[in-house]
Amino acid sequence: MDDFEKRRIESYLEETDQIIEVWGGESSGDENVVENDNRSDHDTDSEQSVYDLEYDHERDEIMVNEKDFDNSYNELDDDVPLSMRVQYFVGKDGTKWFRKKPTQNIRTIQQNLVTEKSGVKGVAKNAKSExxxxxxxxxxxxxxxxxxxxNIYIAKVRSNFARDRDALDTNNREIxxxxxxxxxxxxxxxxHRSTLDLWKTDGLGAELLPCVMSEKRFQFLLRCIRFDDIRGxxxxxxxxxxTHIRWVFEHFVDNCKNAYSVPEYITIDEKLQAFRGRCSFxxxxxxxxxxxxxxxxxxCDAINFYTSNLEIYAGVQPxxxxxxxxxxxxxxxxxxxxxxxxxRNITTDNWFTSVPLAIDLFNNYKLTLVGTIRKNKRQLKIEFTSTKSRPIYTSYFGFSEDKVTIVSYTPKKNKIVLLLSTMHHSSTIDESTKEMKKPEIITFYNCTKGAVDTMDKKTENYTVARKSLNNNNNCIMLIIVLFFKTKRTFILLLSLS
Known part of the structure; x- marks a missing residue:
């Protein structure tokens, strides 16, 4: 059979398969399907590819119709299984994923237009020194x-000391x-060095510390420092x-938000502040x-790694x-x-990413989302998540009417990477990845996914945490996070002056 006859038969099969809903039935238990763990799959990547859609100013929303999707034959279809050669796929929950990208119009979608200038703002602009x-x-x-x-706590414990001068009140300057x-x-x-070692004056300690306060006073203040009124x-x-740290923590976070406007790309992730003391959460x-x-x-700011917002996970609150x-x-x-x-665009890992969240952020928050997504989501089906008969470096794309793009990429044998994006609206491949043929969604994700991890690593390099079982010393984490913030912000302030 010559190539022309083969092409003609496959074209006929494609037209026939478009009538059939290929997503029926439950997914099979394929042992080769990649199991995503609870955190991000940091083996992946993504680059910005702004796509223009028609914008309806009367309805204040983006207009896309099924006729806008390009369903023409492409030479790349030769590498796609017959089950994938359809106009659209239907997920378990009824979500339609079109194979071809929507046709390009004129206007850039509103969610890709950053409306706020990044940089130092407010009273932070007046700072001239560290x-x-x-x-x-x-x-x-x-x-x-x-x-x-x-001081409230010091007053409570003062009776435990033989001399009042061993339990004097503190002040702003001393704190x-x-x-x-x-x-x-x-x-x-x-x-991890003992304070006795650090306060040595024989040249082996930190010579500046004894000039600030005595080792005994340092130990006393660390033991007594409190961030809330112990009464009540x-x-x-x-x-x-x-409640031990809420007021101080929230005001500190407010100051972070008010001092700096993040750029167009941010990352949301979790960090684990090391602590082995007594704490219910x-x-x-x-x-x-x-x-x-x-x-x-x-x-975190995905460019400068500035932390603009924080939330402590306290488990199930009363x-x-x-x-x-x-x-x-x-x-x-x-x-x-x-x-x-x-x-702005938000990059998340697969614990956060979901199709409903992406749609909600796009429609109601005017924000785009890029992130890895778990294969067990009801919006997806086995053709996107299975590694069976998948050549390496191949990508399957899906485009929904809700402006969500899904890509399934095979970086190695028996492994797939699933990503979702509401910022990218095309099947563009990043040519700089050469034979790996990574989609731009993946290269963009790789560029922006590590902001929180980078911030965490930098702050841990200069951690000020002391070994303690005191639950109140959890607030020292604020100072740890602050250390890198202050350095980064001061650099930004100098660049503006």
Whole structure:
């Protein structure tokens, strides 16, 4: 049979298969299907490919009809199984995925138009030195609250000391000096050295520390530092597990949001703040370096790695005003509230990513989403998730009427990578990947996925955490995160001056 006859028969089969709904039945238990774990598959990648769709100003939404999808024959169809050569596929929940991209029109979609300029903003523009930059994050109200709450605790324990001078009240200046000592210890990577060793004056210690305060006073302040009023804490704990640090933490996060406007690409991920002390919401995550600690959801600038928003995962809170929905979609929507309707793109891993979330962010938040997605989602079917008979470096695309693009890529034998994007609306392959033929969605994802991990790594390099079982010292994590923020922001401030 010659090539022309073969092509004619395959064209006829394609026309016949378009009448049939090929997604019927449940997916088979293929042992070769890749099981995505609970966290992101960091073997993948994605690059921006802005696609233009017709914009209806009357209805304030993007218009796409089934006739807008290009269903013409393409030479690449020779590498696609017959079961994939249809106009569209139907997922378990009825979601339609068109094989071909929509035809290109004129206007750039509104969700790809960033409406806010990135950079230092507000009072942060007035900072001219490191200390002024630092004070933007650790503002006077935060320092004063720490001083007040610490003095309340000191008054409670003062009777345990033989001399009153061993339990003197603290003040703003001394608390700042305490934090400065912690920074010095972090800079010399002395978190696991004893304070007696650090305060040596024979040339083996940190010579600056004894000039700031005595080792005994340093130990006393670390033991007494508090971030909430211990009076009435038992009642507050009944409705809020993180009442010990809530006020200071939330004001610190507000300062982070008010000091800097993130660029067009941000990343949402979790970080595990190392901690092995007493804490009801301490987590065990075996694939994290620390393994034990407090889980924090973070929003990071994918370019400068600035952390603009944080949320502590406290598990299931008691009934009351602080009880939150901890589902992945709810967490994302809370974290992106400060950038709602700004046209930015969010990169997430497969714990967060879902088709309903992507559609909700696109339609109601004017934000786009790019992320890996788990194969067990009801919107997908076996043809996207199976590795059976898949040549390496092949990509299968699906385009929905809700502006969602799905790509299934085979980076190696018996392995697939699934990604979702509402920012990309084409099947463009990144030519720079050469024979690997990675889709632009994947190369863009690889460029933006690691912002939170990078921030976490940089802060851990200079951690100021001290070995302690004191639950109140969990707030030291604020200082750890702050260390890198302050350095990054000061660099940005200098570049503007």
């Amino acid at each position: 200390i002024e930059s630092w004070e933007i994050f650790f503002s006077n109200p935060i320092i004063e609250t720490i001083v007040k709450c610490t 700042k000096a305490l934090i400065g000592c912690l920074y010095i210890i972090g800079a010399i990577k002395g978190g 804490r038992d009642e507050r704990t009944k409705v809020d597990k993180i 301490k987590m065990y995550i075996p694939n994290k370096p620390a393994k034990y600690g407090i889980k924090i959801f973070a929003v 009934d009351g005003p602080f009880k939150l929905d901890n589902s992945a979609s709810s967490v994302v929507k809370r974290l992106v509230q400060p950038i709602r309707n700004t046209g």
